[in-house]
Amino acid sequence: xxxxxxTGITGQDGSYLAEHLLKKGYRVVGVVRRSSTTPxxxxxxxxxxxxxxxxxxxxxxxxTDVVQAAEPDEIYxxxxxxxxxxxxxxxxxxxxxxxxxxxxxxxxxxxxxxKSRFYQASSSEQFGKVVETPQRxxxxxxxxxxxxxxxxxxxWITVNYRESFDLFAVSGILFNxxxxxxxxxxxxxxxxxxxxxxxxxxAHEVRLGNIDARRDWGFxxxxxxxxxxxxxxxxxxxxxxxxxxxxxxxxxxxAAFSVVDLDYRNYVVHDEKFFRPAEVxxxxxxxxxxxxxxxxxxxVALPELxxxxxxxxxxxxxxxx
Numbered sequence: 001x002x003x004x005x006x007t008g009i010t011g012q013d014g015s016y017l018a019e020h021l022l023k024k025g026y027r028v029v030g031v032v033r034r035s036s037t038t039p040x041x042x043x044x045x046x047x048x049x050x051x052x053x054x055x056x057x058x059x060x061x062x063x064t065d066v067v068q069a070a071e072p073d074e075i076y077x078x079x080x081x082x083x084x085x086x087x088x089x090x091x092x093x094x095x096x097x098x099x100x101x102x103x104x105x106x107x108x109x110x111x112x113x114x115k116s117r118f119y120q121a122s123s124s125e126q127f128g129k130v131v132e133t134p135q136r137x138x139x140x141x142x143x144x145x146x147x148x149x150x151x152x153x154x155x156w157i158t159v160n161y162r163e164s165f166d167l168f169a170v171s172g173i174l175f176n177x178x179x180x181x182x183x184x185x186x187x188x189x190x191x192x193x194x195x196x197x198x199x200x201x202x203a204h205e206v207r208l209g210n211i212d213a214r215r216d217w218g219f220x221x222x223x224x225x226x227x228x229x230x231x232x233x234x235x236x237x238x239x240x241x242x243x244x245x246x247x248x249x250x251x252x253x254x255a256a257f258s259v260v261d262l263d264y265r266n267y268v269v270h271d272e273k274f275f276r277p278a279e280v281x282x283x284x285x286x287x288x289x290x291x292x293x294x295x296x297x298x299x300v301a302l303p304e305l306x307x308x309x310x311x312x313x314x315x316x317x318x319x320x321x
Contacts, residue, residue: 209274242285
């Protein structure tokens with residue numbers, strides 16, 4: 001039985017990855033921050049099948065101790081301050097978690113489990129103000145937020161440790177990936193949650209920023225399979241994971257409101273506070289390397305994903321409290 005250690009197991013990707021690995025017969029150890037509360041909503045159905053251990057990306061000793069105790073075959077570093085908007089109001093904290101946290105995890109691996117395999121969650125936000133379209137593994141980075149800058153650091157420190165210490169360490173440059181488990185602060189989930197509440201008479205508008213920004217959206221459940229595939233290769237390498245198709249927020253809105261037979265134009269309010277200081281206008285990835293080398297392809301298309309998310313939010317808001 002292989003052992004996988006997952007930071008960020010309570011997040012969207014961590015919960016889907018834990019499910020994926022359990023199905024493959026892994027022992028799954030999840031790293032959680034110590035708290036007086038237990039925010040395990042996304043993994044509530046898994047808590048009796050995974051081992052949860054306490055550590056913090058800000059604390060080197062705790063990470064090294066956890067890696068040493070778990071003796072993992074694979075380490076998936078998914079934990080981060082992952083909301084772009086928050087990175088503008090908490091740039092230093094974002095750097096500590098999303099950039100230096102990667103270094104601390106790599107150090108823990110180097111000292112306590114150097115033969116294990118390491119996955120770093122890189123991001124399409126690293127491309128930012130894109131210099132070519134579509135974006136591929138060789139596309140230069142041009143981040144446009146403290147989050148994007150921190151992710152670039154995390155990406156390059158992973159490359160550096162791989163080349164300097166001969167570690168099996170890879171980065172998955174994942175484009176936007178959504179699900180019913182996406183946080184409510186992210187625009188896709190903000191939209192589907194609002195659609196459900198508007199349809200049920202619990203809200204009458206949704207306030208958004210730039211709805212002409214274009215993104216490459218896929219299903220998180222598909223993307224965790226790509227993470228796993230990267231760690232099964234003979235040699236470490238980095239991969240863009242995306243659908244290769246781009247849609248505007250406006251198109252996402254139209255699809256989401258259409259699920260409940262409403263016209264988004266009657267409910268969307270433009271709010272300046274949701275515009276970014278430096279906008280990322282267009283992201284679309286080229287997943288051909290992942291297709292050719294990993295045998296990976298996305299299975300869930302955007303219309304199906306949008307419907308899945310709206311229906312999940314309708315069900316959630318329809319339940320009696």
